[in-house]
Amino acid sequence: MIRRPITAEDLYNFKFVGDPQVSPNKDKAAYVFPNVDQERDGYYSYIYITDLKNEGRQFTSHYSKEGLIKDTSPKWSPDGNTLAFLSNRTENNQIWLLHTDGGEAVQLTDVKQGINEFVWSPDGNQLAITTIGEFALSTDKENEKKNDKSDLKIISRLRYKENGVGIFNDDRKQVYLFDIKTKTFTKITDGDHDFSQPCFSLDGKSLFYIGTKAEDKEWGYLPAIWKYDIDLKKETLFYQGNGHIGAPSVSPDGKWLTVAGHTRGERSQGNTNILLLSLETGKLTNLTESFDYTVGNLIGVDAKYDTAKFRLIWDSTSSNIYFNATVGGDCQLFKVTLDGEVSAALSPSVATVTSFDILSDDQAVLVLATPHSTGDLVIQDLNNVTNVYMLTDWNRELYNQVHLSTPENFHYKSTDGWMIEGWILKPYGFEIGKKYPMILEIHGGPATAYGNGFHHEMQSMAAKGYVVVYTNPRGSHGYGHDFVNAVIGDYGGMDYEDLMAGVDYALEAFNFIDPCQLFVTGGSYGGYMTNVIVTRTNRFKAAVTQRSICNWHSLYGTSDIGFFFTEYQHGHVDLWKDAEKLLQLSPLHHARNVQTPTLILHSEQDLRCPMEQAEQWYIALKRLGVETKLIRFPDENHELSRSGKPKHRLQRLQHLIGWFDDRLA
Numbered sequence: 119m120i121r122r123p124i125t126a127e128d129l130y131n132f133k134f135v136g137d138p139q140v141s142p143n144k145d146k147a148a149y150v151f152p153n154v155d156q157e158r159d160g161y162y163s164y165i166y167i168t169d170l171k172n173e174g175r176q177f178t179s180h181y182s183k184e185g186l187i188k189d190t191s192p193k194w195s196p197d198g199n200t201l202a203f204l205s206n207r208t209e210n211n212q213i214w215l216l217h218t219d220g221g222e223a224v225q226l227t228d229v230k231q232g233i234n235e236f237v238w239s240p241d242g243n244q245l246a247i248t249t250i251g252e253f254a255l256s257t258d259k260e261n262e263k264k265n266d267k268s269d270l271k272i273i274s275r276l277r278y279k280e281n282g283v284g285i286f287n288d289d290r291k292q293v294y295l296f297d298i299k300t301k302t303f304t305k306i307t308d309g310d311h312d313f314s315q316p317c318f319s320l321d322g323k324s325l326f327y328i329g330t331k332a333e334d335k336e337w338g339y340l341p342a343i344w345k346y347d348i349d350l351k352k353e354t355l356f357y358q359g360n361g362h363i364g365a366p367s368v369s370p371d372g373k374w375l376t377v378a379g380h381t382r383g384e385r386s387q388g389n390t391n392i393l394l395l396s397l398e399t400g401k402l403t404n405l406t407e408s409f410d411y412t413v414g415n416l417i418g419v420d421a422k423y424d425t426a427k428f429r430l431i432w433d434s435t436s437s438n439i440y441f442n443a444t445v446g447g448d449c450q451l452f453k454v455t456l457d458g459e460v461s462a463a464l465s466p467s468v469a470t471v472t473s474f475d476i477l478s479d480d481q482a483v484l485v486l487a488t489p490h491s492t493g494d495l496v497i498q499d500l501n502n503v504t505n506v507y508m509l510t511d512w513n514r515e516l517y518n519q520v521h522l523s524t525p526e527n528f529h530y531k532s533t534d535g536w537m538i539e540g541w542i543l544k545p546y547g548f549e550i551g552k553k554y555p556m557i558l559e560i561h562g563g564p565a566t567a568y569g570n571g572f573h574h575e576m577q578s579m580a581a582k583g584y585v586v587v588y589t590n591p592r593g594s595h596g597y598g599h600d601f602v603n604a605v606i607g608d609y610g611g612m613d614y615e616d617l618m619a620g621v622d623y624a625l626e627a628f629n630f631i632d633p634c635q636l637f638v639t640g641g642s643y644g645g646y647m648t649n650v651i652v653t654r655t656n657r658f659k660a661a662v663t664q665r666s667i668c669n670w671h672s673l674y675g676t677s678d679i680g681f682f683f684t685e686y687q688h689g690h691v692d693l694w695k696d697a698e699k700l701l702q703l704s705p706l707h708h709a710r711n712v713q714t715p716t717l718i719l720h721s722e723q724d725l726r727c728p729m730e731q732a733e734q735w736y737i738a739l740k741r742l743g744v745e746t747k748l749i750r751f752p753d754e755n756h757e758l759s760r761s762g763k764p765k766h767r768l769q770r771l772q773h774l775i776g777w778f779d780d781r782l783a
Contacts, residue, residue: 607689
């Protein structure tokens, strides 16, 4: 059967899988099943339960005329009889309960501001939750005097906004205990501080959570782990971090607490490690110090909707900790002993483990994505990496209809001899002896990576007749601590050389690329590098810069991370003393060199790379007579390409590829 080329519109046909949660008795697993709703231009999700033989059955179901319902974050009760989950059925996320025998879901909480996260106590009688601001019931709305509320935004924090969230008010994220039987809440934390990620001790008598009370937390955020004695109602500092920490997990024997993190200060973009803390002495051990890869999935794609949070999972004997890690272009499952011995990869290469849970010491349940799959639920044999049993195949019908290009991996030397990894996608209907236009794709971050996941954007480009080349220049994760940090203080330096060397290599190695028809695009850091490229070379016929940076000096005060990201990434620059350096690093300063037709795609609610960056770049290019166009996406943020409204995601792809199509010879 001749398969048709994939299209941008196929976005509406994708189905996704995420957040597997194995039941306490290990005979079932719950998972989240997100879908795209074309008519209502959004996403909805159900929770499914599988008996570990196939995709299982739909477990939750709710329809609302007012909005799309998202059931997420399934968590089994300790006895395995009940599944708790978050749902926006009553506008804000609340916790709902559903017995495994079926029936109707019961709303457990009714918190006005909604629930951020929750975890069961070991005895199943309580939940630890986090919510923003002082606790209030939804029924309190009736007593509000709306006219008394001002719509002014009064800001006194240094960190006062976040992409995808908006501008903060004075409310802080606090931890509460919720008694399931009495429906009563007990506040655990307070003050002008944020706390999150609660985790019970094995005996349920203590609660751990993460946050900081440091006076300088606005400038240098170094979270701590706090321990709360539930009976004594007493909080103590358990561990003061010296870098990012998260995903706390207590061992089954109750002796250890492990977190993902590092001890290099807030602004390090190096490897995240697994840190082990003795609950008796508080002693810290870095278990993955000699494992020169970062813990977690840093493989960037635009066709993933796994809502799972990163977590570390102990084995039954408290001897090993399971984790996923980014290694080159893969994200694979590993385990580490308490002596710091890291196993060989426990899941296949040329694939990405986006989330997982452990069935036994011999089996795991993974969400496994590949260049030809958005991700499906599989059972992985932990003793045989090639033994993978698929539980779901939700996109089989679509995959049987469309042609997907298979990435070909290559390695090349940059101008200084460093080895760089890359991939190439051949176009739909590829014919030997024919020449094809090429698009260079540049990832964001820079501390992320391209790799072996499903790229709808790239597949759509290949389907339209383009060769697609994408690489991991220095600054990417997956190649060690030194590699990812090599970009610090050298933006537009050797990273630029890596990218151009990749183009040179592709032209030499793949004689089907037309050297007269080269195009370039990238987003975020990739958008910045696209802007840098068009100020230095005219080898590309056209460029599309997405959610980009053109002016580091103004980004410092307008981005949600600008004031610390700018300083660290450029070698501890000072906004005032090093203004000239920041200008030299800014493509805006070199805009007179641009001749390449440039399309600018930007989201109006982007707080990471704010809209003003696109506006400055557009005005500069337009004023200088460069062929350019600015497309603004209303009500979208920095995540447009990954989780924006489906209609806008479709239009983004159409404009992106269309800009190149219009300039083909």
